[in-house]
Amino acid sequence: xxxxxxxxxxxxxxxxxxxVETALELKSLVANASHCEVVIAPVFTALKTVCDRLEGSNIxxxxxxxxxxxxxxxxxxxxxxxxxxxxxxxxxxIGHSERRQFYGETDLSVNQKTKSALNFGLxxxxxxxxxxxxxxxxxxxxxxxxxxxxxxNGLTANDMARIIIAYEPVWAxxxxxxxxxxxxxxxxxxxxxxxxxxxxxxxxxxxxxxxxGSVKPENIATLMSQQDVDGALVGGASLxxxxxxxxxxxx
Ligand code: PGA
Numbered sequence: 001x002x003x004x005x006x007x008x009x010x011x012x013x014x015x016x017x018x019x020v021e022t023a024l025e026l027k028s029l030v031a032n033a034s035h036c037e038v039v040i041a042p043v044f045t046a047l048k049t050v051c052d053r054l055e056g057s058n059i060x061x062x063x064x065x066x067x068x069x070x071x072x073x074x075x076x077x078x079x080x081x082x083x084x085x086x087x088x089x090x091x092x093x094i095g096h097s098e099r100r101q102f103y104g105e106t107d108l109s110v111n112q113k114t115k116s117a118l119n120f121g122l123x124x125x126x127x128x129x130x131x132x133x134x135x136x137x138x139x140x141x142x143x144x145x146x147x148x149x150x151x152x153n154g155l156t157a158n159d160m161a162r163i164i165i166a167y168e169p170v171w172a173x174x175x176x177x178x179x180x181x182x183x184x185x186x187x188x189x190x191x192x193x194x195x196x197x198x199x200x201x202x203x204x205x206x207x208x209x210x211x212x213g214s215v216k217p218e219n220i221a222t223l224m225s226q227q228d229v230d231g232a233l234v235g236g237a238s239l240x241x242x243x244x245x246x247x248x249x250x251x
Contacts, residue, residue, distance in 0.1 A: 002208050004224065005164060005231035006248045007039035007062060007125060008238025009093060009212075019046035020053050022241050027057045029245035034058070036231060038248050039091050039125075040238065044079060051088025062091035062125065065099060068112035070119050081113075082120040092117045093233070095127045095151060097170045107150030114151065114163065123162045125210070125233065126151055128191075132171035140169070141190055148194050157203045164208045165191060166233040172213025174235060181222045181229075184211045188228035217246035224250055 014022065019042045030038050041062035042050050051061045067078035084092055094117065095110035110126060117124040128147040130140040144167070155163065167187050172179050179187075188209045195204035211223050212233030223229050238244040 025241035168212035185226035
């Protein structure tokens with residue numbers, strides 16, 4: 001009942017021409033993928049061109065961040081969520097750990113950005129996940145629960161229909177060290193429990209929870225076989241169309 005989502009986060013890679021090249025190659029490789037939603041997140045500067053070139057395809061486009069502000073205003077360097085919608089995006093990634101670690105993203109800004117994204121009809125992919133030290137000290141559940149509680153504060157069950165959670169343990173991102181399918185399942189199951197506490201079992205059951213952190217063509221199938229893993233947020237392995245298409249076509 002939960003349609004899987006396979007999303008590629010291109011981070012700060014690819015010029016416009018390279019983004020278009022990868023997107024078009026991917027378009028034909030995943031043309032028959034109806035079992036999941038396919039999403040790519042190019043850099044801001046490539047969004048408009050990529051969205052235009054993918055029109056009519058089954059690939060949706062995400063931005064990697066948006067402003068906390070909902071009104072066009074004097075905020076140098078920021079991009080309002082409706083501007084993303086304007087160029088053709090339908091998703092936005094919010095609170096990625098790299099933004100939390102290096103750009104001062106907090107649970108409060110994640111919350112504001114999520115509200116802003118929903119306000120303009122975008123689907124928000126909200127990222128949570130613990131650092132290695134937090135896992136080593138046995139605090140991973142507390143950390144993720146806090147990120148969810150604060151990040152989703154004030155959002156209604158209705159809003160949750162346009163929110164996707166991405167669990168990305170920071171120690172697994174770009175390290176080649178994937179969480180085991182059991183570790184992923186354990187945390188995803190816990191996230192669903194937290195969503196049940198915040199909302200209800202039916203809302204929790206309907207929410208897609210993606211796993212992220214060194215997902216590759218070789219490990220996607222076992223991750224997807226876990227009952228609470230509803231897709232993946234893929235970094236490195238999404239930069240190459242062939243490798244990302246193998247992840248999309250994991251079945
Ligand atoms: P990775 O990145 O697949 O390269 O580990 C995942 C992410 O940062 O979303």
